[in-house]
Structure formats: structure tokens, C-alpha cells
Amino acid sequence: MQYSEIMVRYGELSTKGKNRQTFIDRLGSNVRNVLHEFPEVKVHANRDRLHVDLNGANSDEIMKRLKLVFGIQNFSPSVQVERTFEATAEMAVKMVQEQLGDAKMTFKVNTRRSDHEFEIDTNEMNMRLGGYLLEQFDQLAVDVHNPELTIRVEIRNNGIFLSSETIQGIGGLPVGTGGKGMLMLSGGIDSPVAGFLGMKRGVSMEMVHFFSPPYTSPQALAKAKELTGKMARYSGSIKFIEVPFTEIQETIKSSVPEGYLMTVQRRMMLRLTQALTIQRHAMAIFNGESLGQVASQTMESMMAINDVTTLPILRPVVSLDKNEIIKIAKDIDTYELSILPFEDCCTIFAPPSPKTRPNLERTRLYEQRLDIDGLMQRSLDGIKISEVKAGEEFLNQEADAFAELL
Ligand code: ATP
Ligand code: MG
Secondary structure: OOOEEEEEEEEEHHHHHHHHHHHHHHHHHHHHHHHOOOOEEEHHHHHHEEEEEOOOHHHHHHHHOOOOOEEEEEEEEEEEEEHEEEHHHHHHHHEEEEEEEHOEEEEEEEEEEEEOOOOOHHHHHHHHHHHHHHHHOOOEOOOOOOOEEEEEEEEEEEEEEEEEEEEEEEOOOOOOOOOOEEEOOOHHHHHHHHHHHHHOOOOOEEEEEEEEEOOOHHHHHHHHHHHHHHHOOOOOOOEEEEEOOOHHHHHHHHHHHHHHHHHHHHHHHHHHHHHHHHHHHOOOOEEOOOOOOOOOHHHHHHHHHHHHOOOEOOOHHHOOHHHHHHHHHHOOOOHHHHOOOOOOHHHHHHOOOOOOOOOOOHHHEEEEEEEEEEEEEHHHHHHHEEOOOOOHHHHHHHHHHHHOOO
């Protein structure tokens, strides 16, 4: 069926009172952003619905993208017809045919009339169109409470719009309505999931990634960027900040007792992320820590690491089991990338037996051996910021370049 528009229903934002307009505007611009490859498509974000005028664009491609946009409750592909009963009935018959096949089905007609001048009112349209469809199809029976098929009819000034399907959206809040956060993104499974869950609640994210060349390979960096591309499908483009971490790790390794290497490394990561958070006017730090998963994620470790900042650290996957995190990673299509075996900067400098209960006083004491300010300044001087687009890929290019060298 050639649809004229996708009619989008808002999610939770309808309960947000005064902020409602901000939410609607933001969702409108996020949808435009996500559909940037389709210049013919026009998006109108109205008070109670958002209309995506297709202007001939492929509705399946558009709907595939709308399914990923936070703040959309559900949507219906709709066809516009002339403002007459006959045109409406003719299109309704086509829609029923498409849904029905040989099966029996219960149905109802559900009419909304935003144009109150139109001569047929809501009830009359329901009755007349319902009656007409019953005459045309023996397999149909009316069920107004729990129908298998609902033919929706919207009478507007510019035409009558019909739809027969309602497709679930992803829910959540429009990205950008919940402020900005910095996500500590490793190449692992957990942090992309944490970022996804933060964005679901309306937070726009910038990625902070620590890398340690030559101990970590260009592929490890490319992988983190490609993960960012996956996540950008949910929000439009995302800023990716690469933070050099080699000197810090080498210095810590040569000055701090082995049991405290990891705690001190994590404190340095957090300090640097804090500096970036303040510099870039974000409000919170997100990470992929899950309680009890590894040595650095016990309560004692969290306390010893958290000690360096007063910013909120939000941990969206804190109480999820690894299996639950993996399930989400598969759903959002980051899992296959995350399990590619490139060394992360943490795994390389990980001591064989890190302390699961680091002592805070001792951690502070060992750190006094380091020139914290100097190390931080040199790392921050070396950061690189790039903008990663939805679906952008980096790994294959790297592999190609690598192959050419051989
Ligand atoms: P994942 O790597 O996705 O988190 P993990 O279980 O391997 O899973 P850890 O390596 O213990 O987790 O790291 C805990 C958290 O610290 C990560 O979720 C991430 O937020 C942050 N982190 C770890 N390594 C890096 C890195 N190289 N750059 C940025 N953040 C990192
Ligand atoms: Mg990791």
C-alpha cells in the first residue's frame, strides 16, 4: 500500500505539563535528524500528534527508523483520501482486504474528527462505515471492546486519513529533554547498554573513551567509535572524545602497589571524565558498572573510586545480571561488536589479583606519589573530539588500511 503519512503518537510526554511544548519540539527535531536521508519527507509536530508526510518516500524504510526514536509510543501508516464518504469507504475496503485474507476477524471503526465542520460526525461515520464493511465482507464481525482489526478514520481539514495498523514504538523520552551526560564508553558489552538506557530517559550523551597506544590497537579505538555509531541511531549524531591514557597507566604501574593499580587507574579516569563533564557543560557521568560483576565493581571499590568526584555517577545497569545486559546488547545490535577481541586499556594493565576491598585511606596515600595535575593536563591536552553519525562504521576501513600495509 502506498501510504501518505505516518501518524505518530507521543509517549510519556503527554504527562509533562508545562514542558510539553519543549518535548514536542525536541521530538520533532530528533525525527527530522533521524530521517535526514529523506529530504522529501516533511515532519509536523503538533500538540497531540506528530505527522510525517512521506511525499512518496518508502514507508517501510521510514518506519524502520521511527522504531528507534525515543519518545514515540506508537505510530500508524495512513492513507489520505478526499473528504467524502465514498472515498473513505473505498479505501477502507482496500485496507480490510489487505489485513483479512481468508480469515475471520472481529473489527471496529474508530473515527476522530478534528474538523467539526465536516457533515458526518464521529458516531455516524463509525456506524455507516462499519455497516458498509459488514456488507462487503462475510468474514467480519463487530467487536467494539476487543477487536482484532481497528480501522481508524481521522477527519481533518486537508483530507480524511485512514489506517489499519498500530505499530509499537520504543517509548522513553526524547533524547535531549533530560540534559547532557558523559558516558564512559569502553569496548565492552555493558557501557553501550548503559548509554542506551540513559538516552531512553531523555539524556543526550557524549562518549568518553580512554585508549593507550601502543598497548591498545587502532582497531580497539575504531571499535569504540563504531559502537558510538550504533548508539547514534537512537539519537542522531554523538560526540566521541578520545582521551590518551598511556602515560598515566605507565606511571601508575611503576609507582603504585599492584593491588591498587586498578583502583588508582579508575580514579584517574573518573577525574578526567569529571574535568570533561564540567568543560562541556554536562551534568552527570554514566558508566556500565554492575554491582559485583568484577573486582572494581564491589561497593568498597565504588566508594574508593567515587571519592574523587561529587558529580552524580549514574549506573543504569547496576542491578542487571550479565545475561540481562547481554539481552539488551543483542536487541540494540551492539553485542556482536562488543565481543570482538581487541584489548581494552584496562585489561592490559589489569593486575592478576586486584583488591576487591580497596582501602580508601591507602588509595589516597599511594596516589600522593603521583603528579596528578600534570598527568591530567597532558592527557587533556591530547584529547580528540569527533562527531559520529548514525550507523557510521569505522572498523572495516581500519582493516582495509591495515591490509594495504601488509
Ligand atoms: P564494559 O567494558 O562494557 O563496561 P566490563 O564489565 O568490561 O564491561 P569494566 O571494564 O570493569 O566493565 O569497566 C567498568 C566501566 O568503566 C565500564 O562500563 C565503562 O563505563 C568504564 N570504562 C572501562 N574502560 C573504559 C575505557 N577504556 N574508556 C572509557 N570508559 C571505560
Ligand atoms: Mg570493559
